[in-house]
Amino acid sequence: METPRSINAYRPYWAKRFGTAPVLPMTRAEMDARGWDSCDIILVTGDAYIDHPSFGMALVGRLLEAQGFRVGIIAQPDWLSADAFKTLGKPNLYFGVTAGNMDSMVNRYTADRKIRSDDAYTPNAEAGKRPDRAVLVYSQRCREAYPDVPLVIGSIEASLRRIAHYDYWSDKVRRSILVDSKADILLYGNAERALVELSHRIARGDNIADITDIRGTAFLRKRIPEGWDEIASTNLDRPGKVDVHVDPYEMKMGAGSSCETDDKIDAKPALPEGVSAIQIVRKPKADRSKQVVRLPAYEDVIKDPVLYAHASRVLHLEANPGNARALVQRHGDREVWLNPPPIPLTTKEMDYVYDLPYARKPHPVYQDARIPAWEMIRFSVNIMRGCFGGCTFCSITEHEGRIIQSRSEESILNEIVEIRDKVEGFTGIISDLGGPTANMYRMACKSEKIEQSCRKLSCVYPGICENLNTDHSALIQLYRKARDIKGVKKILVGSGLRYDLAVTSPEYVKELVQHHVGGYLKIAPEHSEENVLSKMMKPGMGAYDKFKEMFERFSKEAGKQQYLIPYFIAAHPGTTDEDMLNLALWLKKYDFKLDQVQTFTPTPMAMATAMYHSGKNPLRKVTADSEAVPIPKAGGVRRLHKAFIRYHDPNNWPMLREALKKMGRADLIGNGKKHLVPAFQPIVPAVNKSRRPEMKGRALPAKKTPFKQKQTAR
Numbered sequence: 001m002e003t004p005r006s007i008n009a010y011r012p013y014w015a016k017r018f019g020t021a022p023v024l025p026m027t028r029a030e031m032d033a034r035g036w037d038s039c040d041i042i043l044v045t046g047d048a049y050i051d052h053p054s055f056g057m058a059l060v061g062r063l064l065e066a067q068g069f070r071v072g073i074i075a076q077p078d079w080l081s082a083d084a085f086k087t088l089g090k091p092n093l094y095f096g097v098t099a100g101n102m103d104s105m106v107n108r109y110t111a112d113r114k115i116r117s118d119d120a121y122t123p124n125a126e127a128g129k130r131p132d133r134a135v136l137v138y139s140q141r142c143r144e145a146y147p148d149v150p151l152v153i154g155s156i157e158a159s160l161r162r163i164a165h166y167d168y169w170s171d172k173v174r175r176s177i178l179v180d181s182k183a184d185i186l187l188y189g190n191a192e193r194a195l196v197e198l199s200h201r202i203a204r205g206d207n208i209a210d211i212t213d214i215r216g217t218a219f220l221r222k223r224i225p226e227g228w229d230e231i232a233s234t235n236l237d238r239p240g241k242v243d244v245h246v247d248p249y250e251m252k253m254g255a256g257s258s259c260e261t262d263d264k265i266d267a268k269p270a271l272p273e274g275v276s277a278i279q280i281v282r283k284p285k286a287d288r289s290k291q292v293v294r295l296p297a298y299e300d301v302i303k304d305p306v307l308y309a310h311a312s313r314v315l316h317l318e319a320n321p322g323n324a325r326a327l328v329q330r331h332g333d334r335e336v337w338l339n340p341p342p343i344p345l346t347t348k349e350m351d352y353v354y355d356l357p358y359a360r361k362p363h364p365v366y367q368d369a370r371i372p373a374w375e376m377i378r379f380s381v382n383i384m385r386g387c388f389g390g391c392t393f394c395s396i397t398e399h400e401g402r403i404i405q406s407r408s409e410e411s412i413l414n415e416i417v418e419i420r421d422k423v424e425g426f427t428g429i430i431s432d433l434g435g436p437t438a439n440m441y442r443m444a445c446k447s448e449k450i451e452q453s454c455r456k457l458s459c460v461y462p463g464i465c466e467n468l469n470t471d472h473s474a475l476i477q478l479y480r481k482a483r484d485i486k487g488v489k490k491i492l493v494g495s496g497l498r499y500d501l502a503v504t505s506p507e508y509v510k511e512l513v514q515h516h517v518g519g520y521l522k523i524a525p526e527h528s529e530e531n532v533l534s535k536m537m538k539p540g541m542g543a544y545d546k547f548k549e550m551f552e553r554f555s556k557e558a559g560k561q562q563y564l565i566p567y568f569i570a571a572h573p574g575t576t577d578e579d580m581l582n583l584a585l586w587l588k589k590y591d592f593k594l595d596q597v598q599t600f601t602p603t604p605m606a607m608a609t610a611m612y613h614s615g616k617n618p619l620r621k622v623t624a625d626s627e628a629v630p631i632p633k634a635g636g637v638r639r640l641h642k643a644f645i646r647y648h649d650p651n652n653w654p655m656l657r658e659a660l661k662k663m664g665r666a667d668l669i670g671n672g673k674k675h676l677v678p679a680f681q682p683i684v685p686a687v688n689k690s691r692r693p694e695m696k697g698r699a700l701p702a703k704k705t706p707f708k709q710k711q712t713a714r
Contacts, residue, residue: 004193005197007063007192007345007352008066008352010196013069015069015070023051023363024049024058024065024071024072024073026074026087031072031088034070036070038070038089038092039072039091040070040071040093041070041071041091042073042074043060043061043071043074043097044077045074046076046098046099046100046104046129047121048123049075049362050363050371052358052360052378053353054377055101056098056155057073057075057098060096060195063353065356069093075363076129077141079138082141084141085142086145094149094184094208095142096153096154097138097152097153097158097181098157100121100155101155102156103156103157103160103604104132104134105167106601107121108130108132111598111600112599113168115127121371121372123362124369124370125372135155135157135177139151139153139181139183151182151183152187152198153181153183153186154187158177158181158186158188160603161604163295163327163329164176166609166610168601168602168612176331178336179331184219185198185208187217188216188399189400189401190344190385190401191216192349192353193215193343194215194217194342197214198211212337212339214339215340216341217339218337218339220334220336220337221335221337223335228292228326229287229290230294231292231294233295233296233311233314236293236317237621291325291326292337293314295311295327295329297329297331298330299332305613305614306624308614310622311329312605312607313607313610316398316607316618320454321340321341321342321343322452323454325340326339326340347405347407347408350406351410354407355414360378360418377431378431379423379429380433381412382435383441384405384440385401385404385435385436386402386404387400387436387440388402388440388459388460388468389458389537390457390460391458391526391537391538392611393606393608395603398606404441404442409477412478413482416485416488420485420487420488428489429490429491432492432495433478433479433492433516434495434496435495437497438496438498439472439501439502441474442475443470443471445459450467457619460498460539462534462539464504470501472505476505476507479511479516483516491515493521499543500547502547503546503550509550509551509554510550510554513550513555513560513562514558517555519561522564522566522567523547523565524566524567525566525567525568526538526567526568527572529583531574532572532575535572535574535608535629536569568587568594568597569598569599570599570600570642570644571599571600571632571637571638572632573611573631575632576630580644581644581668584644584676585676587645588647599642607619611631617629639655640659643655647677650684651684656676656677657677
């Protein structure tokens with residue numbers, strides 16, 4: 001893996017002389033106040049503009065500002081015409097378009113495809129402030145406003161739709177978003193490195209159509225350029241009936257066979273007259289940097305779900321920056337070309353990005369409006385990126401990568417001090433010191449060589465890799481230093497925790513439980529049944545039991561009454577009615593009652609989405625005859641699976657009684673402790689339809705006082 005140029009090693013653009021803006025401008029009046037006649041780059045986003053590094057457009061905007069560019073923000077524009085996209089005038093370099101921190105379809109619709117009644121990224125949580133498939137709509141309006149301005153798309157919506165992808169909301173395979181948006185280039189994954197290089201090259205006059213060598217980018221081209229070795233993905237991972245290869249070392253006894261070693265047997269029999277031996281010459285090792293893997297064309301994957309699952313599998317296998325090759329997928333007469341993934345940021349580069357001068361508050365235009373997503377993260381600190389868990393239902397790995405990118409201890413502690421001194425309303429409590437997975441901070445492969453050659457989908461499934469360094473000491477030290485900062489009363493860990501990693505360090509679990517839990521700690525077993533967990537690539541319940549024992553023991557030692565909050569998913573691919581019944585019985589056995597439940601939502605590019613669409617298991621080679629995965633697709637089945645997890649809700653009892661009878665488990669209907677649901681039906685109030693049913697389940701111990709829940713978008 002080559003050593004890239006550092007993102008802070010570029011000569012700043014000439015507009016650096018204008019200095020740092022208090023907040024990036026959203027109006028011409030703000031531009032005038034800064035002395036700007038125009039913007040170099042205009043970023044369009046589906047979220048409200050909050051100048052905080054947890055919000056993509058703020059991070060990208062401040063990074064580009066630090067490179068010397070004049071950056072303007074168009075946040076949540078009226079997309080019904082191009083007028084709102086002309087607010088800041090014509091950008092000198094390009095438009096950058098994003099749907100926001102979430103995929104716009106996940107943001108707008110529940111797992112049941114119903115429109116949400118609120119939007120956490122909008123002032124006063126008002127719904128309807130962004131269109132469906134926002135990247136496509138915003139891109140079209142940018143083209144209408146200024147047809148000759150280059151168009152760059154990015155963020156999670158574009159990143160996870162970079163090739164032909166199954167779209168749950170239309171129930172069909174859609175083309176790459178690059179094709180439909182008509183953008184010039186797509187940046188995927190953690191895009192800082194690509195973004196900085198792209199911006200400087202456009203600024204120096206390079207034609208965006210000629211910029212085809214930046215990692216982490218995708219673009220359209222007519223043909224494969226000369227000098228490239230094209231490999232069909234079907235040769236790497238054949239998606240059809242495969243003949244059994246003859247084993248050259250197998251000795252089969254039978255008629256005509258012999259195991260004689262008599263001297264009479266010539267080791268080198270003479271060749272017939274006129275026949276010469278073929279000399280085998282080893283093929284020189286291929287240059288992977290000049291190899292491109294051809295995925296099945298869009299026109300093929302829309303017709304063949306097996307080919308779709310195969311393409312998904314190959315894309316995930318070509319995801320390690322150390323060994324990934326370029327990918328290409330034909331769409332009609334054009335090729336969607338994906339360069340290898342970006343090289344992860346170093347700790348110095350991570351510090352550079354997070355130490356930029358963020359205002360750490362919403363733009364003043366929003367005045368006193370309540371923005372739920374801001375309220376959730378205003379006192380939190382992101383310490384790392386990436387996840388090597390590889391959970392099939394999650395898109396973090398596909399977007400941020402498997403290699404953990406960590407900030408330095410100094411940078412993190414300085415941010416806590418900045419929150420203490422600058423953020424209004426700080427009461428001494430840091431609400432979260434974490435990231436995609438709270439306890440993966442500074443974890444990495446023990447060998448850089450092994451890491452660069454690895455093609456595993458997970459470092460922790462089916463068990464923790466022997467080459468993975470699971471040392472928690474750096475994180476323990478960070479926790480201790482953070483809570484020693486003057487003015488800090490409590491440091492909480494609110495991010496998801498990988499408990500199978502945590503149990504490898506009892507010292508970490510003790511530190512966490514006794515100092516950084518606010519009464520409840522969320523973890524994610526996701527299910528109790530092994531066959532479902534295998535489709536999720538999640539550990540068995542043995543790790544959960546071990547962590548639970550540690551959690552309760554260390555809580556008791558500290559004299560604290562604390563509770564675990566397990567998350568579970570209903571209707572995940574591979575789940576049967578019997579699996580959900582067994583999970584319900586497990587919950588009842590341990591007296592758990594879920595307040596909210598997440599029903600599986602097939603998001604673009606996730607491996608579980610490929611399972612959902614194809615009915616095949618892409619965790620293994622996919623063929624027409626390979627393992628078939630049961631898929632709970634029908635609305636009634638999905639509702640039933642959710643009802644099993646919420647077995648204690650009287651609204652679900654009629655459905656559960658009917659299902660239990662059909663399953664031959666009427667013995668679980670009754671009024672005793674051994675029964676799952678009672679035989680009687682009380683009068684119950686109507687279900688609150690404003691709830692967000694797709695949220696992950698938060699299990700509360702029975703007969704305990706529920707705590708106030710915060711909404712999270714994942």
